[in-house]
Amino acid sequence: MARVRTTRNPLVVAAIVLAVAAAGAAGWGGWERYEATHDDAAAYAGARDEALAAGEQAVQNMNTLDHAKVEQGLDSWEESTTGDLHKQLVDGRDAFVEQIEAARTVSTAEILSGAVTELDDRAGKAGVMVALRVTVTAPEGKPAVKESRMLGQLTRTSEGWKLSALGQAPVGNTAG
Amino acid sequence: MSTTRHLVNRRRRLATVTATNAPARTSSAPEPATGAAEAAEAAGPSEAHEPPEDPEGDADPDAQADGEASDEAAGDVRPPRRIPRLRIRLPAVLCAATVLLGAFAAWAFSSAATLREDPTRQNTALTDISRTSEVKGQISEAVGAVFSYTYASPGKSDLAAQKYLTGKAVQQHKDMLAEVRAQAPKQKLVLTTTVTESGVELLDGDRARLLVFADQSNTRTGKEEETTYAAAMFAVDAVRRGDTWRIAAIDTFAR
Numbered sequence: 001m002a003r004v005r006t007t008r009n010p011l012v013v014a015a016i017v018l019a020v021a022a023a024g025a026a027g028w029g030g031w032e033r034y035e036a037t038h039d040d041a042a043a044y045a046g047a048r049d050e051a052l053a054a055g056e057q058a059v060q061n062m063n064t065l066d067h068a069k070v071e072q073g074l075d076s077w078e079e080s081t082t083g084d085l086h087k088q089l090v091d092g093r094d095a096f097v098e099q100i101e102a103a104r105t106v107s108t109a110e111i112l113s114g115a116v117t118e119l120d121d122r123a124g125k126a127g128v129m130v131a132l133r134v135t136v137t138a139p140e141g142k143p144a145v146k147e148s149r150m151l152g153q154l155t156r157t158s159e160g161w162k163l164s165a166l167g168q169a170p171v172g173n174t175a176g
Numbered sequence: 177m178s179t180t181r182h183l184v185n186r187r188r189r190l191a192t193v194t195a196t197n198a199p200a201r202t203s204s205a206p207e208p209a210t211g212a213a214e215a216a217e218a219a220g221p222s223e224a225h226e227p228p229e230d231p232e233g234d235a236d237p238d239a240q241a242d243g244e245a246s247d248e249a250a251g252d253v254r255p256p257r258r259i260p261r262l263r264i265r266l267p268a269v270l271c272a273a274t275v276l277l278g279a280f281a282a283w284a285f286s287s288a289a290t291l292r293e294d295p296t297r298q299n300t301a302l303t304d305i306s307r308t309s310e311v312k313g314q315i316s317e318a319v320g321a322v323f324s325y326t327y328a329s330p331g332k333s334d335l336a337a338q339k340y341l342t343g344k345a346v347q348q349h350k351d352m353l354a355e356v357r358a359q360a361p362k363q364k365l366v367l368t369t370t371v372t373e374s375g376v377e378l379l380d381g382d383r384a385r386l387l388v389f390a391d392q393s394n395t396r397t398g399k400e401e402e403t404t405y406a407a408a409m410f411a412v413d414a415v416r417r418g419d420t421w422r423i424a425a426i427d428t429f430a431r
Contacts, residue, residue, distance in 0.1 A: 009267075011267065012270070015266075015271060015274065018270070019274045022277035022281065023277050026278070026281040029282070029284030030281075032284060033285075033288040036287075036288040036292055039297075041304075042296070042297045048301065048302050048303070049299075112411075113377065113411045114375075115376060115387040116301070116375060117374075118302075119302055129375045129387055129389060131389075131409045147409060149389045149407060169373055169389045171405055171406075
């Protein structure tokens with residue numbers, strides 16, 4: 001019996017060693033991949049980037065309005081928002097349409113930069129800050145360009161992140 | 177199939193064994209009493225003589241070999257059948273397993289690496305809580321220090337610039353404050369900058385980019401005291417040197 005062992009083909013021995021090594025590598029690789037896909041930090045980072053992208057788009061939508069396409073513009077405002085902010089927009093829509101059609105302005109916005117300031121992935125809440133350049137063109141005169149510092153609150157809905165609050169960052173006496 | 181193949185091989189083997197190994201075999205158990213052990217023994221050395229024959233056993237057309245098996249005891253047929261079969265299959269199975277497992281390992285590693293290289297993951301803003309608050313805190317302090325200026329002690333601003341600025345930001349800061357420096361002594365200017373909001377856009381190891389909202393109060397303490405407020409927004413590239421974050425570039429979003 002012992003002789004069977006000792007005379008075994010070295011190729012078979014090598015094949016066994018290789019197969020065992022391959023099994024080890026496969027196990028290790030599988031673990032690495034499992035770790036990579038089930039990484040909490042990665043999921044959180046993904047939520048952060050989604051919130052930022054949605055937040056920037058929403059802030060841009062909210063600063064874009066063409067008097068010739070008011071209804072379309074306001075639809076996009078309503079689509080970008082949720083909660084109280086959404087309700088305010090819906091309630092004030094008619095008055096706003098009149099206002100814009102009277103002023104006949106066209107506003108376009110350019111996102112300069114944006115960052116997520118806070119993120120609660122579980123609660124589905126996030127805060128974003130966005131640096132914005134808004135150009136308002138009136139029927140007469142030169143277009144007015146102003147830079148805008150926006151702070152927004154986002155809430156996650158079934159259709160993704162939407163703005164639940166939006167305002168200018170306050171300026172003033174803080175630096176007294 | 178395997179029976180045929182085996183028997184043909186076995187006949188060859190026995191032939192070779194009697195021809196070459198005869199002296200060695202005489203020392204072992206008497207031939208007629210062969211059992212499984214003897215068969216295995218016989219199979220052992222045979223490999224050295226004709227290894228390529230085994231995997232190609234299928235090619236043997238001799239189907240009548242079954243009948244000739246009666247040369248040996250009936251009980252002798254079964255055990256040898258199993259052992260060579262294992263011998264033939266094992267390397268093939270091992271090779272297949274090695275290839276499959278190896279392929280899986282290669283896929284798993286490269287897939288894991290791809291996932292980890294995703295820019296979203298590379299950016300640890302907010303995911304690395306302590307680093308995020310560290311860079312926010314230090315850069316807010318740095319911005320406040322370098323963009324504050326008092327006519328009474330202009331050296332303080334230079335000191336702050338040395339401490340908090342590096343690279344391109346040094347010159348940028350000089351240019352930005354040039355006007356303030358020129359007017360400061362005459363108007364008794366006090367410029368104070370306070371960061372009101374900051375957010376980390378990107379954090380990757382020792383590099384970071386932050387968006388900063390700041391308030392600037394500009395006080396002229398000449399004849400009549402007069403303070404004006406201005407809102408500022410800019411992005412800052414930061415690098416970490418040792419334990420401290422420094423401002424490496426300032427982006428004021430100028431067109």
